[in-house]
Amino acid sequence: MENITFDSQLPTEARRKYILQNLLDRYKFVEKISLAKSLTGRDIYALQIGSKDNSILFTAAYHGMEWLTSLLLFRFVYDLCEKVEREKEYRYLIKKRGVTVVPCVNPDGVEISLVGPNAAGKYKSLVEKIGETESWQANARGVDINHNFNAAWENLHKREIKMNIIGPGRTRFGGKTPESEPETRAITNLCRNRYFEYALALHSQGEEIYWDYENKTPAVSKQMAGIMAEISGYKVSRPEGLAVGGGFKDWFIDEINRPAFTIEVGKGKNPLPISDLNPVYNKIKDVLFFLTKFKS
Numbered sequence: 001m002e003n004i005t006f007d008s009q010l011p012t013e014a015r016r017k018y019i020l021q022n023l024l025d026r027y028k029f030v031e032k033i034s035l036a037k038s039l040t041g042r043d044i045y046a047l048q049i050g051s052k053d054n055s056i057l058f059t060a061a062y063h064g065m066e067w068l069t070s071l072l073l074f075r076f077v078y079d080l081c082e083k084v085e086r087e088k089e090y091r092y093l094i095k096k097r098g099v100t101v102v103p104c105v106n107p108d109g110v111e112i113s114l115v116g117p118n119a120a121g122k123y124k125s126l127v128e129k130i131g132e133t134e135s136w137q138a139n140a141r142g143v144d145i146n147h148n149f150n151a152a153w154e155n156l157h158k159r160e161i162k163m164n165i166i167g168p169g170r171t172r173f174g175g176k177t178p179e180s181e182p183e184t185r186a187i188t189n190l191c192r193n194r195y196f197e198y199a200l201a202l203h204s205q206g207e208e209i210y211w212d213y214e215n216k217t218p219a220v221s222k223q224m225a226g227i228m229a230e231i232s233g234y235k236v237s238r239p240e241g242l243a244v245g246g247g248f249k250d251w252f253i254d255e256i257n258r259p260a261f262t263i264e265v266g267k268g269k270n271p272l273p274i275s276d277l278n279p280v281y282n283k284i285k286d287v288l289f290f291l292t293k294f295k296s
């Protein structure tokens with residue numbers, strides 16, 4: 001079986017399918033769980049390693065041109081599986097508390113960013129009209145998934161309108177109602193139906209860790225963010241303006257009442273080049289493994 005070189009090819013749909021099949025063939029204990037279909041019918045799925053009753057959740061690629069985060073989580077799953085195979089400590093760890101990974105929340109957005117409007121199915125003409133698809137962040141009908149979660153959504157919606165963000169676009173339009181998009185519901189349904197001790201969302205870029213939401217934040221979150229910052233050299237930050245509300249981290253803290261974090265990985269201009277994959281992974285991998293071990 002071929003060893004995957006993660007930075008050798010862009011993570012198009014075909015490449016992601018190839019990586020997924022390689023992973024499932026190699027590590028028989030990994031379970032693939034389909035969560036939902038995207039607007040154009042692409043599979044949104046989770047990879048389950050270990051206990052399903054008690055698990056932690058890692059998610060990536062809410063935003064199309066932040067596709068590097070998807071490769072980061074795939075690479076992490078391989079490394080985790082390797083540890084599970086080789087180290088007794090990890091076999092014990094994942095039996096007690098599993099790891100659930102959703103490597104690509106927004107597969108249409110990623111594909112549009114990588115290959116252009118042809119990836120948008122019946123939304124092709126809308127995407128063509130909006131244009132500049134290399135910097136596409138939204139889903140196939142121009143809704144920004146990380147503005148579509150039901151956390152202070154009305155408030156965010158008003159601020160979007162003030163900034164003249166009133167309809168489908170590449171970025172920052174939160175939809176007509178919260179959870180209007182199948183990609184958003186894939187994640188909210190997963191979180192409502194399962195127990196996750198805490199959750200992580202990867203975005204790019206900025207080398208920052210976000211951990212709080214209004215006065216709802218669990219007490220342990222700040223401590224965890226501090227440890228993650230120390231491990232990675234990333235900065236602990238608070239969101240401002242249009243980054244407040246509507247996002248997954250905020251919604252998870254607000255509704256699930258458990259810690260959730262956003263990590264903005266890497267530094268530079270989105271889309272970060274694929275050559276950044278290994279250096280970025282080397283900076284954050286210990287954070288990901290820290291989370292697999294930490295008891296909140």
Ligand SMILES: [Zn+2]
Nearest residue numbers: 063066203204
């Ligand atoms: Zn993002």
